[in-house]
Amino acid sequence: MTDREQQANAEFQPSTQQELSRFVGDNARNARHGLLPVGGRTSLVQSRLAETGVKRIDLSQLNRIVDYPHRDMTITAEAGIRVHDLQSLLAKHKQQLPLDVPQSRRATLGGAVASNTYGPRCFGYGTLRDYVIGITAVDASGRLFHSGGRVVKNVAGYDLCKLMIGSRGSLAIISQVTLKLRPLPESIRILWTALPAFTDIDIVLECLTVSRTRPIALEVLNQVAAQQIAQETGTELSSNTPILAIGVEGSVQETEWQLATLRDEIGHFGPLSMKTVDPQQTAVVWNALTEFSTRCDAPLSFRIDLRPSQTMRLMEQADQHDIALIAHAGNGSIVGQLPEEGSAAEPYRSVMDSVRNQLNQSQGQLTILNCDRHWSDLQPVPGGSQAGWQLMNSLKRNLDPQSLLNPGSHIHTATPASVVRTPEAE
């Protein structure tokens, strides 16, 4: 959807945070519509758009840089700034928010925070939890509140930044974020390693636990995903076996040394091939790995979270019938997508049932990212404890007693509502 079309469909588009606060407050006192904050609409599929009577609040006009003391390595920006624009500004001072955000020309900072977006570099750099140091948000009654500050160490008051990250607009509408930053590295490289099977990759991952190198990403692709990436990027990367793609960064000297050392360490385990992605192609490949999680046309896309040491076994289990899988193997997170013919019940139902059973036994989680109507009855595996879900419910009730904010998300319940895709989300 173009920006122009988005604006046409938006119910309300505040130009200041105070305006947002007034609108939400007025809504709480009068019309009491459900409210759904939207930014770039890149992870909107994870919210249930089928709810009627929900007004969208388009935050894309709240896109100002509030403060950027670059020598302090912090920045404060309004939530509607596009992630790409933010990163471009930071790059001028050789700085970055070390976060891989898909569709970054559309995705907004507030959206990334609200959906806790992360990508391949989560292994080396962590997630937004490690970079958000201050937040301003509007709660369901229109109160504009702040937490944290603009300094990199701060324990004054309760850390509501953490509560807002990943809350999908269900507790408050994020209007401004302060981030701590990292230097931009001189070089990023990828070692693309083909191994015969996931069991072989698991052995290599075990070895890399005490590698002399310090990778920032450990991505494992099944054959289907590897072929997709190779095709999308137009590279001649190996793609007829499972792939371990290792990301390293630093100075040129550091990355060259790490690549050589990784070749030496992994060489003992009989890789079928090891290729250092050409420097000119690294950005393209990296981007493809990042964008994988937001392909919207799969009948079903999901995310599995479990212990890193269990990841390869689950990859093996789910690697059937052209299901595409990419794992952040160092973190225990797998994104999967069914092929086009996956709308049919079998054999895909059996695969997903088997995955769900495995996750229930191993205390993992299954999150439905996106699905068509054929999969709308698929239940996630929420993980967590009953008492924990009750506490989340209590927080939701106390902060949003009329359930006005993102009423379809049910993020605070153990059985989130189905995330059926509608055309609006595409």
Next chain:
Amino acid sequence: MSRQTPADGVTATAEFVDRLRSIVGTEAVIHDPEQLVVYECDGYVVDKQVPDVVVFPNSTQHVVDIIRTCNAFDMPFVPRGAGTSLAGGCLPVGGGVMIAMTRMRKILEVNLRDRYAIVEPGLVNLHLTQHLAGTGFHYAPDPSSQGACTIGGNVATNSGGPHTLKYGVTVNHILGLQVVLPDATVVDLGGVSEDPTGYDLTGLFVGSEGTFGVCTRCIVRLTRDPEAYRTLLGVFESVADATQAISEIIGVGIVPAALEMMDSGIVEAVEAAFQFGFPLDAGAVLLIEVDGLEVAVDGDAERIITICEQFGAREVRRAESDQERKLLWKCRKQAFGAIGRLSPSYCTQDGVVPRTKLPEILESIAKSAERHDLRIVNVFHAGDGNIHPILLFDERDTEQVRRVLDASHEILSKCIELGGSVTGEHGIGVEKISFMNRLFDATDLEVMRTIRDTFNPDGRCSPDKVLPTAGACGMEEHIEQSHPKRHAAM
């Protein structure tokens, strides 16, 4: 509206104490007044309050039963680790029960492949890293008190330490917690997988200073040991030169593992204690450490040396051996312990300013010292902008105490004025409640109260901490420190 101050006049009846003894055993209950006085304060010695009783649980069930009993008898309770809090976080305002977690100190599981450990909250911070020695991993948060402070206490205050510049603070290393809520419900938050669904209650709980419940188990992230270190000591003629160097090091994009400053006052104390060879005529020394790949650390060290020399460093020494490195860090981390050579008492502040404002805040601290006729020495995490001015005094002299409190108030006010905060790692506790109205407006505090009241609706768990009492006028009048209950009322 919830009650957040304990009922006046509650005392521990004999029946209540007997009930506690039946839970944890007689030997794990302290009720004798002469023994209770040991627990009258933590590292913040300005305020004192003796608890009615101290109990030492050694299981989650003990904690559940203790809290149930406290609720049945309408007794407030406060958790305590090692009592190293420097803000009165362990102060049992209004009395009540102190739940000392130090018997719960086991390491339950270490999983290097999945990079986590599960520990009990009473485990001493350093003991975890010592346990991991030789595995290639360590527990990154390393407060200077790590030889005594506990993991649970670190969780309560979101502790930092010298290496937070590169590695983050405690919350960045906590994957999950088991908590006994103030209604005695046991709840597991987070877990060993990285991204639990739902809200990040683990992140919310860390730093809640014991006001959301009692932590009984921690799942902590383990961090790879760096391949190599280079540890430098920069000697500067003045604090101003040293702070300019700090600003430049960060400004050019170097991320040292640690960047610590000590001024001449603290150098005097540590040199007398440890005889490292610190120059006693220097204005300030910088302890700078880079870590990472062997192939990279020399280059980073050289760049730092160049910057230090550019900003007037008299010399920059390198630690030539691991032993020398450890001694340097000992001098830094035990600096507070060396202060006893300078004065009988001290009060440490914990303000934070943007790094580029370090010269201004240090100048302001010097002026406060002059204005209030106090000696203030400085040792702090310069790379984060987290200052620790140490105000030296004799607590037996009430007039000195008054001047210390006034100077502290000035320094923290200046931190706010420069765009910073009043606490980088020690927490609000009771000491800094009066500043909450200056850092946050009424709406912010209302939202925080709503969240606190979700966890702690009856207000028995760590009352009178962190947030001013609802309805407080937020005046800037100075609080009478000898009456801790009045903190919340201002």
